[in-house]
Amino acid sequence: MKILLVEDDMDLAGGLIKALRREGFTVNHVALGKQAILSVRSEPPDLLVLDLGLPDITGLQVLESVRSLKLALPVLILTARDGLDDKVMALDSGADDYLSKPFEMEELLARLRVLARRLGTSMHSKIELHGVLLDTRHHEVAVAGQPINLSRREYMLLMALMENAGRVQTKEMLEQKLYGWGEEVVSNAIEVHVSNLRKKMPADLIKTVRGVGYTISKTRA
Template sequence: MPSRPDHGSIMRILIVEDDPLLGPGLKTGLAQDGYTADWVQTAALAEHALSVEHFDVAVLDLGLPGRDGLSLLRDLRGHGIKLPVLILTARDTVADKVAGLDAGADDYLAKPFDLDELTARIRALSRRCSGHATPLLRAGALELDTRNRRVTLAGTPLELPPKEYVLLQTLIAHADHVVARARLLAACYSWEDGLESNALEVHIHHLRGKLGKQRILTLRGVGYKLVSLPPR
């Protein structure tokens, strides 16, 4: 498996959970909180997913059928993969938590759990991985609050549909740097989403209409860059 760089903000989540009710429930709950999520039920499927797609964090159950989650986690770390991993499991003893953290997990949450706590921990992982001490991302007069999902431009609130919000969050986390088109698509769309060939360009067009045409630059054949213009 190739090593994966840190990308600054958590957008796309891989859920590795064998429970046929909890897995889809997590996917739906995370989607409602603005994340793009995909769900697999085994370690082998998780490895395959990570080899073909970019993910920003994995939510990992330990009690998987066949090969367990700890074995998968140790292999990921052994291959140098720095993907943030939050263990979500019914194994709640101190020894289990120590084993999970020592294997390379970034956080550990026992079942049963509250979805609000899970998403708060995901946001905390995002801040740690990106080096941001607060949930506020800035690029000049543009501000995005990841905790409250609030976007303002020069103090004026902007209403963004979910895909535009995720797209902007990815761009602002890398302000003044080019973000590859494939990376933006991975942030916005799960495997189950229908995707038109020009969907990304349509979202970029709509964002430019709200932010100003000069705020997002196109580098043809490469991707897009959000420019940190000074406050008005």
């Protein structure tokens, strides 16, 4: 799941990026409101975490522009402004949730899970296919009841394929889900991750659609 973080405090942004990536999110970050609008238009994220006090335009202006695009994009306001009027204005302007700084990371993650549920994603629950159980809340994987250790990107790859079971995921789609801006992606990175993941999964779980990408079927052949 991809998050766009709009935050001009670079120290806070750096800490959030590290924490969110540890939780299995792909995170892109911008510090300016106009950059955020361009990013949403060109590459819509799954979730938007938005500060109100930005250097160029206000977070509310960003929110207004984003909502004009008519996207089903959950928006969490993350700001030091904790007055009731600020909260009401943000929520009335189209925000889905509002979290005041300072905050605990666990609360932020819980609120993101709530927003993900509104998207109809399975990030908050468990997915089971062909003897593989993926617990997307606790980031645990089991095969035939036995826990399996996966790297962060192996886990993200498996989640992307299982959440989209029955649909082919292209290499480009998977790269976007596994890597954020500025992260180096070698040309065969997805192929390597798929190869490593296959060694830990049941035979034929991940199928190659030649010239297109990869998929996991919803039902057994």
